[in-house]
Amino acid sequence: MDNGFRDIFCRETAIAGIILIVLIAAILFAAPLFTGGKSTERVTPPSERVMQGLPVRQPVHPPVTVLTNGPVVTLPAPDHQTNSSLDYALEHRGSTRAYMNDSISLSNLSLILWSAQGITDPVSGKRTAPTTMHSYPLTLYVAVSNVSELNPGVYIYIPKTHALSQYLNTTGRDQILSALGRRQVMSAPVTIIVSGNFNAFKERMSSTDDVPRYISLEAGHVVQNILLMETSRGMAGVPFTDFNATAVDVQLSLNGNNHVVYAVTAGYPADL
Numbered sequence: 256m257d258n259g260f261r262d263i264f265c266r267e268t269a270i271a272g273i274i275l276i277v278l279i280a281a282i283l284f285a286a287p288l289f290t291g292g293k294s295t296e297r298v299t300p301p302s303e304r305v306m307q308g309l310p311v312r313q314p315v316h317p318p319v320t321v322l323t324n325g326p327v328v329t330l331p332a333p334d335h336q337t338n339s340s341l342d343y344a345l346e347h348r349g350s351t352r353a354y355m356n357d358s359i360s361l362s363n364l365s366l367i368l369w370s371a372q373g374i375t376d377p378v379s380g381k382r383t384a385p386t387t388m389h390s391y392p393l394t395l396y397v398a399v400s401n402v403s404e405l406n407p408g409v410y411i412y413i414p415k416t417h418a419l420s421q422y423l424n425t426t427g428r429d430q431i432l433s434a435l436g437r438r439q440v441m442s443a444p445v446t447i448i449v450s451g452n453f454n455a456f457k458e459r460m461s462s463t464d465d466v467p468r469y470i471s472l473e474a475g476h477v478v479q480n481i482l483l484m485e486t487s488r489g490m491a492g493v494p495f496t497d498f499n500a501t502a503v504d505v506q507l508s509l510n511g512n513n514h515v516v517y518a519v520t521a522g523y524p525a526d527l
């Protein structure tokens with residue numbers, strides 16, 4: 256090959272290479288303009304994946320040590336006061352996000368949990384809050400920071416025996432409070448996390464589309480009961496949902512059909 260021909264060949268190849276690179280860059284740049292700047296792949300939200308029986312991708316978090324045989328604390332029987340007024344509680348309930356350092360007594364925690372899911376009729380098993388088709392799909396996780404006569408940690412409320420079963424130690428509690436990520440939960444003596452079993456009445460419903468709605472409604476009843484009971488005993492709290500529910504699910508080792516839906520604090524308001 257003579258030098259002149261080789262020079263021309265090299266120049267043509269270089270030009271063709273540059274054109275190819277420019278074309279690829281133009282395609283990569285222009286593609287998002289045709290898709291509205293978003294990926295065309297539809298990301299299925301975790302709740303929908305649960306309903307479809309698909310695995311839910313979990314974020315990476317430190318491992319949780321669940322106490323399989325944690326201590327069980329029987330709560331004192333609810334101390335009902337005849338002078339406590341529903342009208343007063345309704346009028347004075349208000350979301351409170353700052354609390355005094357005062358501990359909550361075990362007797363007041365007993366009342367709060369009873370108001371949430373306490374059994375009112377041992378024969379039928381009916382509870383203080385209404386439920387869809389007697390299914391009682393909710394579980395209360397009680398993150399305890401400052402309750403007299405109760406070790407800090409996370410407990411599960413057992414309505415049938417009106418007892419608390421310790422589920423996580425203080426490290427687990429700290430991880431949950433951090434996953435909830437709200438300033439108000441850091442200073443609250445107690446934070447109650449409400450989870451729902453999305454499978455509890457699935458078979459008995461014509462459409463599974465309604466399950467999340469029913470679970471949310473039940474959680475709303477429960478949390479309102481808690482807030483009214485707190486107010487009637489001089490306490491207050493805030494209901495909240497602005498947390499990463501998947502992260503809290505992981506910290507509570509919830510999987511499959513159980514998912515956190517709502518949370519509420521309890522304490523003595525700092526501004527009183």
Ligand SMILES: Cc1cc2nc3c(=O)[nH]c(=O)nc-3n(C[C@H](O)[C@H](O)[C@H](O)COP(=O)(O)O)c2cc1C
Binds near residue numbers: 348350351494496497
């Ligand atoms: C479903 C629901 C979710 C809520 N989520 C949050 C929340 O994530 N963070 C928060 O600070 N308050 C939350 N709140 C509390 C509202 O901000 C509060 O109820 C509202 O401002 C009215 O004030 P009040 O509760 O004092 O009457 C929530 C309330 C409801 C009913």
